[in-house]
Structures are given as structure tokens and as C-alpha cells.
Amino acid sequence: xxxxxxxxxxxxxxxxxxxxxxxxxxxxxxxxxxxxxxxxxxxxxxxxxxxxxxxxxxxxxxxxxxxxxxxxxxxxxxxxx
Amino acid sequence: xxxxxxxxxxxxxxxxxxxxxxxxxxxxxxxxxxxxxxxxxxxxxxxxxxxxxxxxxxxxxxxxxxxxxxxxxxxxxxxxxxxxxxxxxxxxxxxxxxxxxxxxxxxxxxxxxxxxxxxxxxxxxxxxxxxxxxxxxxxxxxxxxxxxxxxxxxxxxxxxxxxxxxxxxxxxxxxxxxxxxxxxxxx
Numbered sequence: 164x165x166x167x168x169x170x171x172x173x174x175x176x177x178x179x180x181x182x183x184x185x186x187x188x189x190x191x192x193x194x195x196x197x198x199x200x201x202x203x204x205x206x207x208x209x210x211x212x213x214x215x216x217x218x219x220x221x222x223x224x225x226x227x228x229x230x231x232x233x234x235x236x237x238x239x240x241x242x243x244x
Numbered sequence: 245x246x247x248x249x250x251x252x253x254x255x256x257x258x259x260x261x262x263x264x265x266x267x268x269x270x271x272x273x274x275x276x277x278x279x280x281x282x283x284x285x286x287x288x289x290x291x292x293x294x295x296x297x298x299x300x301x302x303x304x305x306x307x308x309x310x311x312x313x314x315x316x317x318x319x320x321x322x323x324x325x326x327x328x329x330x331x332x333x334x335x336x337x338x339x340x341x342x343x344x345x346x347x348x349x350x351x352x353x354x355x356x357x358x359x360x361x362x363x364x365x366x367x368x369x370x371x372x373x374x375x376x377x378x379x380x381x382x383x384x385x386x387x388x389x390x391x392x393x394x395x396x397x398x399x400x401x402x403x404x405x406x407x408x409x410x411x412x413x414x415x416x417x418x419x420x421x422x423x424x425x426x427x428x429x430x431x
Contacts (some may be wrong), residue, residue, distance in 0.1 A: 191267060193257045200266055207267075208274040212411065213279035224275050228288040231268055235295040237361060238256055239302045 177221070180210055184223060188230055258303055258316045265299040265320050268292060269327035276331055284337035293341040294349075297356040300324060303356050305404065321359065335364050336380045342389045345377040350395040351403055361388070 175183050187203055194200045207227070214223040250389050272292045276283050303320045307313055328335060338360055345353045367377040381388065396403055 176400075182316055192260070192263045194263055200263060202268060204270040207396075208270055211271070211274050212278050215275075224271070224278065225288055227267075227271050228275075228291055231264065231271060231295055232291050235268070235298055238261065239298045 174213065175210075177217075180214070180221060180223070184210060184226070188227075192234070258307065258310060258320075259314055262297055262316060262320060263290065263302050265296075265303060266323060267306055268295045268299055273327050273330045276334055281334065284334055288335065290341055293338050293356075294345075297342060297345075297353040299411060300359070301352040301404075302317070324356070324359050325363050329367065332367075334369070336383070339364070339380060340383055340387075343384065343391050347395075348401060350391065351399065351401065354395065354403075356396045357391075358401065409417050 184207065187207055191200070191203055194203065208244075211224045211227065214221050275288065275292075279286075300320065304317060328338070331338065338365075339357070340355045342353045342360065361381055364380040365378055
């Protein structure tokens with residue numbers, strides 16, 4: 164997967180971006196190998212940067228923060244045992 | 245009700261936390277590159293700092309049964325240092341955000357706080373960039389000292405061992421600077 168992502172040369176169309184981000188976020192927590200994880204993070208960063216420069220933002224940055232907050236609260240919640 | 249507790253979920257393996265830790269650092273630096281200093285005044289910034297603090301604290305928790313944890317911890321720390329360096333002047337805001345935390349949340353912020361201070365102390369000072377490097381620690385020294393006294397030395401809850409290590413690291417990094425200017429105030 165990392166090979167495919169690192170050779171991604173064409174920016175995805177804007178209307179497909181939320182679906183792509185959703186797919187990347189779904190797979191990201193399962194990637195334990197750092198070298199495989201980095202290209203996924205690079206693609207997410209590139210998509211956020213492109214979005215921040217647009218006149219009509221899709222608010223990807225804020226959506227990523229919302230996703231992260233929700234996941235972190237779940238995973239670092241106090242143990243019940 | 246507080247979102248935090250003194251009983252962290254140490255049953256979560258480090259491998260499960262690392263992707264989130266990497267994402268938190270990556271999102272923070274990306275948003276900083278895109279939004280600049282304006283990021284510090286957004287609610288997203290506070291949330292990102294809180295997430296980074298929680299994740300680093302959880303990664304550094306004692307896990308006697310996990311082998312090869314040390315190298316993963318080291319990897320997370322290196323990522324934290326790199327990400328903190330990229331934030332440059334925004335480190336001041338990270339520091340202030342961490343210093344506002346209270347009680348259990350403050351204890352869980354300790355690991356990130358120690359590392360942020362370490363990065364700030366080693367950051368090169370540029371004559372035209374105010375607030376970079378040791379000046380960040382100098383500007384916040386009273387708040388830092390009060391924070392450590394209140395949340396480590398006078399803590400009413402058990403302070404995890406990795407937070408104590410963070411405290412010792414803080415002493416090694418910042419003590420010369422702090423004692424030079426206010427010898428009587430450091431515990």
C-alpha cells in the first residue's frame with residue numbers, strides 16, 4: 164500500500180476527498196508499521212494543506228481534529244477494572 | 245465530570261497508541277504550516293495539545309509485560325521532539341496550554357510538558373525571533389515552578405513514575421536558567 168500511496172501523482176478530485184480521508188482514517192489506526200504509516204500521514208497532510216488553501220474549504224483540518232479527539236478519548240479512557 | 249482519571253488505561257498496547265500519536269503530531273504541524281500563528285487561538289489547538297499530552301502519557305505508562313517497548317517509547321519521544329521543533333514560536337502557546345491543566349489532567353500533561361521544555365531549552369535563539377528557545381521557559385518560569393510544586397511535589401494523588409522522570413529531566417534542563425534568575429523560588 165505504501166508503494167501505491169507514495170507514487171500517487173494525481174491529486175484526487177475535490178468531491179472524492181472526504182471519502183478518501185474517511186478511508187485513510189479507517190485504516191490508519193490498524194497500521195502498526197511506521198514505514199507504512201508515514202505515507203498515509205503524508206497524503207492526509209497534503210489533502211489538509213490543499214483544503215486550507217481553497218476558497219470553499221471542506222474543513223478537513225477541523226474534521227481531523229474532531230476524529231482524533233474522539234478516538235483519543237476512547238483509547239485513553241480510564242480502565243474499568 | 246472530568247474526562248481524566250488517575251487510573252489510565254494501561255491495558256491498551258503501545259502499538260495501538262502509536263498511530264494516533266503520529267496522527268496528532270502530523271495534524272498539529274500541518275495545521276500550523278497552513279494557518280500559522282492563528283492556529284494558537286483556535287479551539288482545535290487546545291484539543292490537539294490535550295490529545296498529544298494524553299497519548300504521550302499513555303505510551304510512557306509502565307507495561308512490564310510488553311517487550312521491546314523501550315524502542316517504541318523512544319520513537320514516540322523523537323516524533324514529539326521533531327514536531328515540537330517545527331512549531332517554533334507556537335511552543336510558547338503549547339506550554340501555556342499545558343500549564344492551564346489541573347489535577348489528574350495536569351499529572352497526565354507532565355510528560356509532554358517536560359519534553360516541550362527540553363525542546364525549548366535546546367532550540368536555537370534567533371535575534372529577530374522573540375520568544376524562541378530558553379526565553380520561552382524564562383517567560384513562563386513562575387507558572388512552570390508553580391505548576392510543578394502544585395502537581396508533583398504537593399500532589400494528593402499518586403504521580404506515575406514516568407512523570408517523575410519528566411520532572412527530573414526538567415530539573416536538569418531548566419534548573420540552571422531558573423536558579424540564575426530566581427534562586428530562592430526553586431524547590
